[in-house]
Amino acid sequence: MTTGTFAAAEASTASGLAGYAWLLIALPALGAAVLLLGGRRTNAWGHLLGCATILAAFAYGVALFISSTALDPEERTQDLHLFDWISVNALEVDFGLQIDPLSLTFVLLITGVGSLIHIYSIGYMSHDADRRKFFAYLNLFVAAMLVLVLGNSFVMLYLGWEGVGLASYLLIAFWQHKPEAGSAAKKAFLMNRVGDLGLAIAIFIMFRELGTTRYDEVFSRVGELGSGTVLAITLLLLLGACGKSGQFPLQAWLPDAMAGPTPVSALIHAATMVTAGVYLVARSHPIYDLSEDGRLVVMAIGAVTLLIGCVVGCAYDDFKKVLAYSTVSQIGYMILAVGLGPVGYALGIMHLLTHGFFKAGLFLGAGSVMHGMNDEGNIRRMGGLRKYMPITFATWGLGYLALIGIPPFSGYFSKDAIIAAAFSAEGWRGWLFGGVALLGAALTAFYMTRLLILVFLGQPRWKDLRSEDGREYHPHESPLSMTVPMIVLAVGSVGAGAFFALGDRLAAWLEPSVGPLEEAHGALSHTVVGILTVVLSLLGAGLAFALFGRKPQPATRPERVSFPVRAARADLYGNALNEALFARPGTWLTRALVFVDNKGVDGVVNGTAALLGGTSGRLRRLQTGFVRSYALSMLGGSILLLAALMMVRFS
Amino acid sequence: MLDPYLPLVFMFALAGAFALFSVTAAPYIGPRRYNRAKLDAYECGIEPSPQPVVGGGRMPVAYYLTAMLFILFDIEMVFLYPFAVSADRLGLFGLVEIALFVATVGFAYAYVWRRGGLDWN
């Protein structure tokens, strides 16, 4: 495996069609602005405007892609300078875009899947009074996500990074009447802040050591840095990726985020935003190429996460949460792939794209099911729905086949390649990571089959039940605006993998951005791995059939279960870990400070009310006490400050 | 070694000793004949008026105004003396400056006067 510095393809100044690349961001941003500022006046046609801007951006993206394929590979990296954003002395950050195969790929994914989900949302949100706001936030998200992938420096990436965080936060909390929505949004925001911190510190380190944050300059000079610095940058960037992509130990927010509307889960928390971490690592590949240890940590995080996701996914009874843990685990695969280095960057991106198709399709299918089932999310209250929702069943089934990696569906090509590449890592690593990836494939087949059986096959368990609001269940197929996007995505689930993988089409296209795809030669040959994967997947699916498919399932979940199931139901104690790591120390710190401060600050707050009540005589004494204690705190501070100065002076 | 600051130290010591002595000696040698007036907040001849109600009594505002105006003009003198001594050397510039200074004080006086600060009733 080589670790040589990869010189970023020399960027040419964007001209022609690429000169208008700012339109990609401006269009959805404009849509969001009009919808937010226009207020109720835009209620009638707001959702159409939202769709139109994304579709226009997609059309432009396609045109840009076609014109780009006409260029020589070396000329495909283009730089578009918009204006000087921050320039103060040594610090120069311009508002510039980098159009290269990697960013273009993401542009197509974001605007393409984004368009489909916008259209789907017209039907899905048609009963919602705040549909206009929903589309405004969706547009805002798309604009921010495009800034993230199109920016030409780490600061631009950070700009988009915060923007998608904000939009995701607004959208998770969109259904304000659900109490879990608010707390889920808060959790997502906080855990993302932990990750953002890592990204921000990494950017400052780059700026300090190299004086720039532009991709081309950082990558061409990263070789000057010491190995310790490089390792620090890789780990801090990884922390950022973990926060955004729901990787261990920051994975717990992603399943909770399913409290948002289903199109949001499909677009943001499955297809696009949560893959930003993979983008970050792939984009920074010249840095990761230099640090073997950094990549080992990336691989370890990916492997741990993919296992956690699979195991927890087996235990949940909530349709969307199972899919969310499946997302966590699939992103684990991608992180594992990009951690493998030059043998894996393109594979990670390929799995990201195919996953974008089939996972978005699976989520939209879940949304369609829930839409027809009075927004019921508990899969134990479903069953036998294939007869009532044939289109949903068919599209969902294709996505299912793609996810568990049955040839010739797209997941087979992308996941199989990653597993094979994982076996190619040196020595024990190959066996370990390859084995974990294989095990994950079997588990994935198990929990997805369980989902399929409980929802679509078997007995209709909902017949005698009522939903929470007392209505009977009348499952029905969804309207056309919802089924058409599902069908389109199903086509992608079927064909995308083969299209990308055959003849290394995608890898060749991405080469100017992430370097050439190296051939993986591992302990097991690609063919053997392929056969093993399929066999294990079938075994997993068969086991699920044996357990769930042969006898009727109860409509409530069994409480007396073994320890592994209990642990999995408790998110493998991921929440407890987070609680102990982040939330509780924070609470303690706050409480301690509040306790110290109680005498002064809280007393004043309480005193204020009493003061207004007119008990001024008693309060006058308290009041002087407060000023005295304030003065005392000032005096204490001054003495400390003087003492410190004197210590420095006499030491 | 005689430091030039030594007299200052003596000064401080003397002042401190005097203050300490007065405070400690007063209760022992002074007569102890308390009455109401002695226990008032400001034992300086001014009755707090009106008499204490629920929140305690207040001093008339006019008292403070007059006191502050006095201090204002008192301080003005401190600046006028050095000006008078060097009026020749400062020339026209000095004259304009001091006229502006007096005028500024005059503005404050005009404000107090026009807004009824000098009306005793």
Place this chain on the structure above:
Amino acid sequence: MGVTTFLAQADELRAPAVDYGAVAPVLIVLGAACASVLFEAFLSKSQRWIGQVVLALITLVASGTALAIYAGDAPEQGTLTLSGALAVDRPVLFLWATLLLLSFGSILLIADRSVEPGGAFVAEAGVRPGTVQDRAQAAKSGMQTEVFPLTLFALGGMMVFVAANDLLTMFIALEVLSLPLYLMCGLARRRRLLSQEAAVKYFLLGAFASAFFLYGVALLYGYAGSVKLADIAAAAAGTNRSDTLLFAGFGLLVVGLLFKASVGPFHAWTPDVYQGAPTPVTAFMAACTKVAAFGGILRVLGIAFEATEWEWRGVLWGVAIASMLIGAVLGLTQTDVKRMIAYSSVAHAGFLLVGSIALTPEGLSGTLFYLLAYGFTTLAAFGVVSLVRDADGEATHLSQWAGLAKRSPVVAGVFTFLLLALAGIPLTSGFIGKFVVFSAAVQDGMAPLVVVALVASAVAAFFYLRVIVLMYFSEPAPDGPTVSVPGAFTTVAITLGAVITLVLGLWPAFVLDWAGAGAFIS
């Protein structure tokens, strides 16, 4: 000794040379403040408000024009005038412009009479709320216009403060800016006792801090034999005197300055005073006092104590960390929106201190930019706070802000934007400010401090977020506050603040250029 020496000294007394062009902005403001006192004295009650508003606005425009004319062909390295008492250089011109702009917004908020009928200020503060006299007075709806001359005097003091080149001038300016502020805090029409309590607290603690400052000046004079910043710098660089005096004096002086800037642990007054003062005055204090105080800190540290940087820097690291953590952590538990912004200002003071102790051109320009950006954001934020009201005046308790977005989406939207700017989210001026300040600090070898600052800003982001959650994702209380329709003045002030926050987030380049145009002259 005695009279002869004094006369001999008087012999040396000469009229100083004055560069009138350079000091014209200050002279205009102070002159107008005097005229404003005369307005109070001689205009009839019905004419006062309009007269004072017109005078104040014209003054700010005139002073700004004088500043622009002077800045057009001012010497690049700056100039010393009034016997070296004032230094007018590029940073000072930037600070003056910042102060004038922020005062313009503040005056608009102060002058507004549409939100609170009769304005936010009263005469006869001794009248007890709820009594017959109080209701009679409210019915008369006469606004107390003394607040205008007080504002102008405070502004004049701030302008001198940031330009003062010796410590005595600085002290006088400190008092000129502080005394009007103490008074202005106590003028609230509503919640009068709270307001007066705030004024007394601010005054007592301010006097305490002034004493520290003055004692520091005295010790530094003992060390250097001069109060001029340049002489102190020369003495610190080139003598083998015992520098115990130097550092003791430095410590006391800095305490006085940090108090004004509400840097923790000298922040104790900030929440109480911000909460108690009438909101337009809080806006003025939060925006302008911060600018003035940090202008002074930058100049004192950059000129007088540059040579001894390595001795005091570690100590101010500690102060900055304390301030950021106190502000961020205590802000979390606040239930009053004004107190919350107060703690946020303590945290921001810590961030500003990070930039101030990086004595590099980047640190200077970054801090100047941060001051401008923060000033406008916080000004507009307090402007919004003044709009949310119930029957008892402003509804500042956070529970009353629940579901505000449903009642008034525009106000909630603007406030959300301002909170995001305070949190430092990109595309707002707050992000650029933090970015330039932190990168200057990192370049100057303060990476650990920047890590702490990033953690603190991540924590602080949470309590801004809490307000956003409350406004958007909670059900409004049935008897919740209404949002007043602001009059033209308040609308202009809030719009000004919000637009500048946005513009500086998108195109900060031109302001960064101005902020980095030159260095201090001494």
